[in-house]
Structure formats: structure tokens, C-alpha cells
Amino acid sequence: MKYESILIQNILLDNRYKVIELDSNGEIPTVWAVQRIEYDREIYLIFLNKENIYYRNAYKDMILNNTMYNGTGVEIIYVVVAYKGEEYWRNILADDYELITNVAVIDSQANDIVLNRLENIDVLNDLKLSMRRIDINNGKGKEIYKSSKSTMFLIFVNILVYFVLMFVNVKNGGNPLSMSPKILYMMGANVNINILLLNGQFYRWLFAMFLHGGILHISLNMLALYYVGPLVEKVYGKGKFLIIYFVSGICSSILSSMFLTTVSIGASGAIFGLLGAVLVFAFNMRKFIGKELLKNILFVIGINAVIGLTVSSIDKFGHLGGLIGGVVVSSLFIKKVKQEQIKSQD
Structure with missing residues (x-):
């Protein structure tokens, strides 16, 4: 099971979140996101890795085209997962101004956030809590x-x-x-x-x-x-x-x-x-x-x-x-x- 799936499962233990599938009928890779609806806005966490990070804007458009807020009152956060010391994300983040304030990069092997640019502290704490659950329940593997x-x-x-x-x-x-x-x-x-x-x-x-x-x-x-x-x-x-x-x-x-x-x-x-x-x-x-x-x-x-x-x-x-x-x-x-x-x- 991929790290993203394990992380999402732990986030869903918080009943404020529900999982959604971002599927373009085969045009681009399908990814999973989690959604949290509040009284005045919707928060989405899109989980990306090396294979699908280049389609991040397409995933964002899927969400904006289907939200009840029509793009206003919507907060989209990218959770980028790096495997085995991958650093592909560094150049991408450097070139994309939008990712300066709404992205967190997680090293799956260390189960640790290696780059944090989230302004939403509540979501950051939810991520940390979910990662902590992985530590406690799985003991960080070997x-x-x-x-x-x-x-x-x-x-x-x-x-x-x-x-x-x-x-x-x-x-x-x-x-x-x-x-x-x-x-x-x-x-x-x-x-x-x-x-x-x-x-x-x-x-x-x-x-x-x-x-x-x-x-x-x-x-x-x-x-x-x-x-x-x-x-x-x-x-x-x-x-x-x-x-x-x-x-x-x-x-x-x-x-x-x-x-x-x-x-x-x-x-x-x-x-x-x-x-x-x-x-x-x-x-x-x-x-x-x-x-x-x-x-x-x-x-x-x-x-x-x-x-x-x-x-x-x-x-x-x-x-x-x-x-x-x-x-x-x-x-x-x-x-x-x-x-x-x-x-x-x-």
C-alpha cells in the first residue's frame, strides 16, 4: 500500500474529512483527495507524487468546476509525497509561485514533513496527527x-x-x-x-x-x-x-x-x-x-x-x-x- 493511502486512511479517522476521487476518465492519472466542509468554505487536500504532480492544475480545475462555492471560499492544499530521498519537487516548487503558501512535502521513508508552506495551521496539525498515528500504529517499520x-x-x-x-x-x-x-x-x-x-x-x-x-x-x-x-x-x-x-x-x-x-x-x-x-x-x-x-x-x-x-x-x-x-x-x-x-x- 502506498504511503498516500495510509496517510489518507489516518486523516479520515477525523470525521470532518471525507475522501473524494479526482478522475478524468483516463486522460490523466487518477488521484485521491480529502475534503473538509466548513460553514463558509471548503478545504481540499490533494495528494501528489512524482507520477502526477505535473497535473496539479488539472486536479485543481476538477475541484473548482464541481464546488458549490464556484471557486470562491475554496482552499486547495497540495500534499506532495517523496519516496526514497526523491527531490524532484524542489525545482517544481521553485518555478510555481502558487505553491509557495499552500504545499507540504512529506518524506515517506522518514514519515516527516521536510518542507512546510501551509498557512492553515489547523490542517498542518491534522497532517502531523495523522503522521503520528502512522508512527504509533506501525512503529516506523523496522x-x-x-x-x-x-x-x-x-x-x-x-x-x-x-x-x-x-x-x-x-x-x-x-x-x-x-x-x-x-x-x-x-x-x-x-x-x-x-x-x-x-x-x-x-x-x-x-x-x-x-x-x-x-x-x-x-x-x-x-x-x-x-x-x-x-x-x-x-x-x-x-x-x-x-x-x-x-x-x-x-x-x-x-x-x-x-x-x-x-x-x-x-x-x-x-x-x-x-x-x-x-x-x-x-x-x-x-x-x-x-x-x-x-x-x-x-x-x-x-x-x-x-x-x-x-x-x-x-x-x-x-x-x-x-x-x-x-x-x-x-x-x-x-x-x-x-x-x-x-x-x-x-
């Missing part, structure tokens, strides 16, 4: 993962611990793909709180976060961490991300230990804490980034809640404890995070 060193470090540690656990399990006659409860207990699995209090083994609340019972268990948890972790790390920052992760994991272990009848292990409690952090962010930023992220995260949490209630082997109290821990801790951070995110849109 860039977010490249900068998520804390997430990748946690994944590395979990995998390393699993190989150590697997070695110990095999050495004691066990299956390399499925760990025995005895070995898990020996390596620091979480147990009932009465046993913890009796033996003073509170380290289990931390150690259990890095233990997994089998290849499927660690694969699913690390896949979830790989997708959720970078977003939380980007939004909250590395330090706060680690605090949310570990506090959520410990909260998960604490609540879980109150109901355990066997051992409990896994990073899922900490991961649920990260989901809680995304939930807090999405709720507090819903007016700025739209409600799509909030809906998506509520859906993910809901699906996992249903699975937890229907599959007896899942530590539902561990998941709940992690979620609560993540919501509480991220709520302490969200005011500053929200200010930083809003400032980054200016």
Missing part, C-alpha cells in the same frame, strides 16, 4: 526494532536461560523440549506463597520470569515480547520500559503465588504488564492518535483473558497480576510521556 536494544537484550537473556535449563534437564535424564517440574523448582520457579514465606525464597518471584517449560512456551512468549516490547520501549523510553517489565513480572509472581498448587514460570506476566502499559498510553492519547490502538489492545487483552479462563494450565492470576502491575506503574509515567509525545507533534 526502525523501531533496530532501536529496541532493551527488548532484544531481554529476549537474549530468556533464550540463554532456556538453553541452560535445557542442559540441566537433559543432564538429569529429562526431555530437552519439555522441562520437568523438579528441575524448574530447582532453578527458581515460583511456588505457593506459604512455601516462600517458610523458606524465605523470595528470589523466585524474579527468577521465575526467565524460566520456560518448553520450546513452544518460550517461542510464544518471545514472539509476543518481540512485538509488544519495542512499542513500549519507544513510547516510554528504555529505563521506564525495564521498570514496567520487571515490576509487572514481580507483581505477576506475587499474585500467582497466592493461588499456586504447583510451580509457575514464564515471562507472560511481564508481557501482560507491557500490554497494560500500551493500554494506558492508548487511552490517554486517544484524542491525539485516534482510538484504533486502544481498540486493538483491548481486543488482544480480551482474547488472552478468554483463553486464560478456558485453558486450565494457564496461570490466569499471573497474567492478571502482570496486567495490574503494568497499568499501575505506567500510570505513574504517563503524564510526562504524554507531554513528550504531544510536544513531538509540534
Whole structure:
């Protein structure tokens, strides 16, 4: 999907806009525009790229010939999209006086406005908000993962611990793909709180976060961490991300230990804490980034809640404890995070 289409979809989350097609029946390339009608004027944003920018006046005429205002009270804005460092627009803008005050050029790869000549500040803010939605929902493609060193470090540690656990399990006659409860207990699995209090083994609340019972268990948890972790790390920052992760994991272990009848292990409690952090962010930023992220995260949490209630082997109290821990801790951070995110849109 082209960047223009993604940008338009995000602009349309604002119900003041509607999309229109500028079609000349094959004479020139068809383009899309968005329209916003106000009490005294119509505002149009025409989205152009290298292939169609030379027909900009024809698109303008299509709009003027069909507007209820007959050309008066109509504001036409050109949104020019450049791909992979293209600079074709520089010469065009230099030669066209009309484009001095009603154009914005966006670098699609950086998802950033590289030239702003818009006098309409309201429309400029709408564009920035739509671009911010792309950042939040898509994480700027692969860039977010490249900068998520804390997430990748946690994944590395979990995998390393699993190989150590697997070695110990095999050495004691066990299956390399499925760990025995005895070995898990020996390596620091979480147990009932009465046993913890009796033996003073509170380290289990931390150690259990890095233990997994089998290849499927660690694969699913690390896949979830790989997708959720970078977003939380980007939004909250590395330090706060680690605090949310570990506090959520410990909260998960604490609540879980109150109901355990066997051992409990896994990073899922900490991961649920990260989901809680995304939930807090999405709720507090819903007016700025739209409600799509909030809906998506509520859906993910809901699906996992249903699975937890229907599959007896899942530590539902561990998941709940992690979620609560993540919501509480991220709520302490969200005011500053929200200010930083809003400032980054200016």
C-alpha cells in the first residue's frame, strides 16, 4: 500500500474529512483527495507524487468546476509525497509561485514533513496527527526494532536461560523440549506463597520470569515480547520500559503465588504488564492518535483473558497480576510521556 493511502486512511479517522476521487476518465492519472466542509468554505487536500504532480492544475480545475462555492471560499492544499530521498519537487516548487503558501512535502521513508508552506495551521496539525498515528500504529517499520536494544537484550537473556535449563534437564535424564517440574523448582520457579514465606525464597518471584517449560512456551512468549516490547520501549523510553517489565513480572509472581498448587514460570506476566502499559498510553492519547490502538489492545487483552479462563494450565492470576502491575506503574509515567509525545507533534 502506498504511503498516500495510509496517510489518507489516518486523516479520515477525523470525521470532518471525507475522501473524494479526482478522475478524468483516463486522460490523466487518477488521484485521491480529502475534503473538509466548513460553514463558509471548503478545504481540499490533494495528494501528489512524482507520477502526477505535473497535473496539479488539472486536479485543481476538477475541484473548482464541481464546488458549490464556484471557486470562491475554496482552499486547495497540495500534499506532495517523496519516496526514497526523491527531490524532484524542489525545482517544481521553485518555478510555481502558487505553491509557495499552500504545499507540504512529506518524506515517506522518514514519515516527516521536510518542507512546510501551509498557512492553515489547523490542517498542518491534522497532517502531523495523522503522521503520528502512522508512527504509533506501525512503529516506523523496522526502525523501531533496530532501536529496541532493551527488548532484544531481554529476549537474549530468556533464550540463554532456556538453553541452560535445557542442559540441566537433559543432564538429569529429562526431555530437552519439555522441562520437568523438579528441575524448574530447582532453578527458581515460583511456588505457593506459604512455601516462600517458610523458606524465605523470595528470589523466585524474579527468577521465575526467565524460566520456560518448553520450546513452544518460550517461542510464544518471545514472539509476543518481540512485538509488544519495542512499542513500549519507544513510547516510554528504555529505563521506564525495564521498570514496567520487571515490576509487572514481580507483581505477576506475587499474585500467582497466592493461588499456586504447583510451580509457575514464564515471562507472560511481564508481557501482560507491557500490554497494560500500551493500554494506558492508548487511552490517554486517544484524542491525539485516534482510538484504533486502544481498540486493538483491548481486543488482544480480551482474547488472552478468554483463553486464560478456558485453558486450565494457564496461570490466569499471573497474567492478571502482570496486567495490574503494568497499568499501575505506567500510570505513574504517563503524564510526562504524554507531554513528550504531544510536544513531538509540534
